[in-house]
Amino acid sequence: xxxxxxxxxxxxxxxxxxxxxxxxxxxxxxxxxxxxxxxxxxxxxxxxxxxxxxxxxxxxxxxxxxxxxxxxxxxxxxxxxxxxxxxxxxxxxxxxxxxxxxxxxxxxxxxxxxxxxxxxxxxxxxxxxxxxxxxxxxxxxxxxxxxxxxxxxxxxxxxxxxxxxxxxxxxxxxxxxxxxxxxxxxxxxxxxxxxxxxxxxxxx
Amino acid sequence: xxxxxxxxxxxxxxxxxxxxxxxxxxxxxxxxxxxxxxxxxxxxxxxxxxxxxxxxxxxxxxxxxxxxxxxxxxxxxxxxxxxxxxxxxxxxxxxxxxxxxxxxxxxxxxxxxxxxxxxxxxxxxxxxxxxxxxxxxxxxxxxxxxxxxxxxxxxxxxxxxxxxxxxxxxxxxxxxxxxxxxxxxxxxxxxxxxxxxxxxxxxx
DNA sequence: ATGCCAATGTTAACACTGTTAACTTGCAGG
DNA sequence: CCTGCAAGTTAACAGTGTTAACATTGGCAT
Numbered sequence: 362x363x364x365x366x367x368x369x370x371x372x373x374x375x376x377x378x379x380x381x382x383x384x385x386x387x388x389x390x391x392x393x394x395x396x397x398x399x400x401x402x403x404x405x406x407x408x409x410x411x412x413x414x415x416x417x418x419x420x421x422x423x424x425x426x427x428x429x430x431x432x433x434x435x436x437x438x439x440x441x442x443x444x445x446x447x448x449x450x451x452x453x454x455x456x457x458x459x460x461x462x463x464x465x466x467x468x469x470x471x472x473x474x475x476x477x478x479x480x481x482x483x484x485x486x487x488x489x490x491x492x493x494x495x496x497x498x499x500x501x502x503x504x505x506x507x508x509x510x511x512x513x514x515x516x517x518x519x520x521x522x523x524x525x526x527x528x529x530x531x532x533x534x535x536x537x538x539x540x541x542x543x544x545x546x547x548x549x550x551x552x553x554x555x556x557x558x559x560x561x562x563x564x565x
Numbered sequence: 566x567x568x569x570x571x572x573x574x575x576x577x578x579x580x581x582x583x584x585x586x587x588x589x590x591x592x593x594x595x596x597x598x599x600x601x602x603x604x605x606x607x608x609x610x611x612x613x614x615x616x617x618x619x620x621x622x623x624x625x626x627x628x629x630x631x632x633x634x635x636x637x638x639x640x641x642x643x644x645x646x647x648x649x650x651x652x653x654x655x656x657x658x659x660x661x662x663x664x665x666x667x668x669x670x671x672x673x674x675x676x677x678x679x680x681x682x683x684x685x686x687x688x689x690x691x692x693x694x695x696x697x698x699x700x701x702x703x704x705x706x707x708x709x710x711x712x713x714x715x716x717x718x719x720x721x722x723x724x725x726x727x728x729x730x731x732x733x734x735x736x737x738x739x740x741x742x743x744x745x746x747x748x749x750x751x752x753x754x755x756x757x758x759x760x761x762x763x764x765x766x767x768x769x
Numbered sequence: 770a771t772g773c774c775a776a777t778g779t780t781a782a783c784a785c786t787g788t789t790a791a792c793t794t795g796c797a798g799g
Numbered sequence: 800c801c802t803g804c805a806a807g808t809t810a811a812c813a814g815t816g817t818t819a820a821c822a823t824t825g826g827c828a829t
Binding site (some may be wrong): 513 | 593716724749754
């Protein structure tokens with residue numbers, strides 16, 4: 362199935378693979394269809410039999426990214442509420458740190474506009490769903506304060522996403538051990554989200 | 566000073582201006598030096614007298630962005646601690662929403678790598694400094710719990726940055742009024758950061 | 770006032786890029 | 800067998816960033 366003949370037979374897969382390694386090493390802007398084709402040993406227009414355009418190829422990489430992110434989150438979710446929430450935070454940040462360029466592509470925004478690739482939107486939504494389910498479960502256990510679900514999930518999502526982005530871009534002075542930073546930040550948010558067992562005072 | 570002669574006299578400024586409007590309307594990837602020169606009415610290589618390369622032009626736009634962000638943050642800082650902290654959060658997010666493409670450029674990461682443009686790093690640092698000063702002031706007032714300064718600033722920075730990025734990219738279901746979302750998120754974090762006036766129980 | 774020079778433009782060219790059109794090859798099923 | 804369709808090919812277009820070599824000019828020193 363890997364004959365050096367006219368019909369390559371495995372081009373689509375091999376192109377994704379090669380694009381992924383280029384992405385990992387040099388970022389999305391370094392992905393060139395012509396260079397990809399050259400390295401694989403095929404002519405550039407051949408790729409258009411498998412991808413509508415460059416952006417569609419990038420979208421597929423991002424989809425794959427969201428799928429593995431979802432898997433990683435699911436793995437740390439089967440635990441008690443607090444542990445699950447902190448685990449999600451840590452898993453999320455470590456995913457971004459392990460694959461910064463992939464993460465940047467997934468949340469590029471301008472490079473992969475929302476709405477242009479439905480399967481991408483779905484994959485992102487599915488990953489987000491893991492977080493939302495975990496938050497809802499924790500709240501139903503009475504572990505979290507009875508605030509609107511959308512508010513709490515948005516807060517958690519914002520926090521881990523912002524932390525990921527800032528650390529991989531080097532905006533945070535990472536002199537300290539960074540895992541501890543992520544853990545501290547996550548629990549700092551939780552101290553505010555934990556339902557007060559006693560001394561419940563509203564802040565109007 | 567605007568003669569249609571050989572020496573343009575105002576090219577640098579005009580190029581920045583034009584690049585900024587293109588950025589605002591179509592994003593950084595739509596900024597083309599050749600197209601810019603064409604629209605201004607000058608030959609492409611002329612731009613290289615004023616900018617080392619395309620990336621340097623983008624860097625100057627980002628620098629300007631950080632400067633105006635800093636100004637906006639300073640304006641809401643001259644208030645009591647809690648009001649200042651929430652104000653920073655709101656100002657930050659609204660800045661991103663007013664100018665999404667500029668914001669994306671400022672925190673591009675891959676398009677403007679950290680360390681390549683010292684003046685950019687400084688401008689970003691200066692904006693961050695406003696947040697850090699405000700947090701430190703609030704903590705010294707006793708308004709915040711006595712946690713490490715770096716931890717609290719990192720948390721606040723992560724939260725507002727993540728929220729900004731997620732909203733401008735449409736990842737958050739923005740059906741609700743979004744300003745209220747930002748306010749809710751910011752105060753939710755604060756509830757966890759506020760030093761408990763009574764009933765101080767540590768969580769080891 | 771004049772002459773020179775550095776700053777600031779110009780054109781031509783190189784090496785890329787994404788993308789489409791038109792043509793060719795060869796495997797698979799009637 | 801042969802034919803049709805999927806999957807590859809070359810040629811070409813329009814665009815990009817960037818550099819080299821050349822042209823023009825405004826201002827400064829003589």
